[in-house]
Amino acid sequence: MTIDAMHWVWNHSHAKGNARLVLLAVADKAPGPDCKAKMGTTEFRARLNASRSVVQNAVDKALETGELVVAEPEAGSRATMYQLPFAVGYVRPAPGARGPESGPVTEKQGPGIEAPSSEQGPGIRAGSENVRGPESGPGGPGIEAPWGPESGPLNQTTPTRSASKQEREPEPVDLGPEIPTNCRPLVDALTAAGVLVRWNLSTAEWFIVEALVKRTGVPALAAYAQKQAAAKDISYAKYFLPGWRELPPLPEPGTARPPLRAVAGGWQPYTNPIDPSVYENGF
Numbered sequence: 001m002t003i004d005a006m007h008w009v010w011n012h013s014h015a016k017g018n019a020r021l022v023l024l025a026v027a028d029k030a031p032g033p034d035c036k037a038k039m040g041t042t043e044f045r046a047r048l049n050a051s052r053s054v055v056q057n058a059v060d061k062a063l064e065t066g067e068l069v070v071a072e073p074e075a076g077s078r079a080t081m082y083q084l085p086f087a088v089g090y091v092r093p094a095p096g097a098r099g100p101e102s103g104p105v106t107e108k109q110g111p112g113i114e115a116p117s118s119e120q121g122p123g124i125r126a127g128s129e130n131v132r133g134p135e136s137g138p139g140g141p142g143i144e145a146p147w148g149p150e151s152g153p154l155n156q157t158t159p160t161r162s163a164s165k166q167e168r169e170p171e172p173v174d175l176g177p178e179i180p181t182n183c184r185p186l187v188d189a190l191t192a193a194g195v196l197v198r199w200n201l202s203t204a205e206w207f208i209v210e211a212l213v214k215r216t217g218v219p220a221l222a223a224y225a226q227k228q229a230a231a232k233d234i235s236y237a238k239y240f241l242p243g244w245r246e247l248p249p250l251p252e253p254g255t256a257r258p259p260l261r262a263v264a265g266g267w268q269p270y271t272n273p274i275d276p277s278v279y280e281n282g283f
Contacts, residue, residue, distance in 0.1 A: 004087070025039065037081070
């Protein structure tokens with residue numbers, strides 16, 4: 001199905017530039033007739049030989065055309081499953097299927113009679129009845145040479161390439177960016193809460209997230225992300241970084257909580273009810 005899907009992209013896709021290369025990358029990796037393939041940003045960068053921003057822009061443009069859709073969004077370390085919907089069930093034309101395989105049929109002739117057609121020219125003889133051009137060889141009457149698309153070795157282009165490709169070892173599957181161990185609790189907490197975002201962070205950004213987990217804690221970071229995701233549609237985890245930086249750090253170990261007192265509005269920290277100004281009046 002890979003060759004059929006790529007044939008569809010080459011001959012029927014309306015995508016241009018890098019968006020077309022994204023479609024070809026998915027078609028080249030799609031193993032079955034459903035034209036689906038898991039692709040991560042790292043693999044797209046390797047296939048397009050482009051930067052992360054260029055790849056993301058190309059994928060977005062391919063999605064806008066409708067010729068590429070997301071069959072399964074990424075979750076955690078699982079890469080996105082893409083599909084080429086218009087290539088599903090497409091079968092490329094058979095090699096050499098460009099019209100009739102036989103040439104024009106001459107009139108019934110006997111041996112030793114020159115060809116009756118002026119198009120063939122004088123001096124051409126046919127040694128059998130109902131001779132067909134491509135099937136008769138240059139060896140004279142009674143000798144046939146299998147020319148054209150009916151011959152064997154000349155018609156073994158695509159099947160040979162397909163068979164050789166199947167014999168090769170399968171390519172390693174790209175599971176997307178690797179998540180650091182210290183950041184895994186935060187990623188799992190957001191995934192469990194239904195906040196499904198892309199964790200395609202750079203190495204420097206992962207260091208920042210790891211430091212924020214140690215400084216602020218997973219519960220506070222997860223609560224902030226849930227609140228932001230509930231207010232708007234967020235696709236990338238890097239959106240949370242500025243807000244996470246402004247969250248307060250965890251209290252120092254051994255810090256005691258202030259005592260609480262009951263008031264009409266709820267529990268509040270205890271303070272001295274005496275107005276300090278009374279001391280200025282001589283008390």
